[in-house]
Amino acid sequence: MCLSYLEVDGTVVEDRWCYTLPPCPEDGDCPAGWHCIQRNSPPLIGHCSDGSAGSLCHDNGDCESGLICSTLGTAIGTCA
Secondary structure, three states: OEEOOEEEOOEEEOOOEEOOOOEOOOOOOOOOOOEEEEOOOOOOOEEEEOOOOOOEEOOHHHOOOOOOEEOOOOOOEEEO
16 A cells, blocks of 8 residues: 555655555454454455554544544545
């Protein structure tokens, strides 16, 4: 997945970088403490997210405590 304007290890990366995220299994379950963040449009695929800074989210509940989900005008955002 290619994303830009992410905070990675405390630094905002403005250029687009590609990140490999583990795919969600068909049943939508990820390892304990992770959330399945699925696209809102076909194909309905998703990625497991741990809620850390820079990880994918739909809302604040998908992020670690103290972080917010910044959607940047899209349906999928990043925790910041």
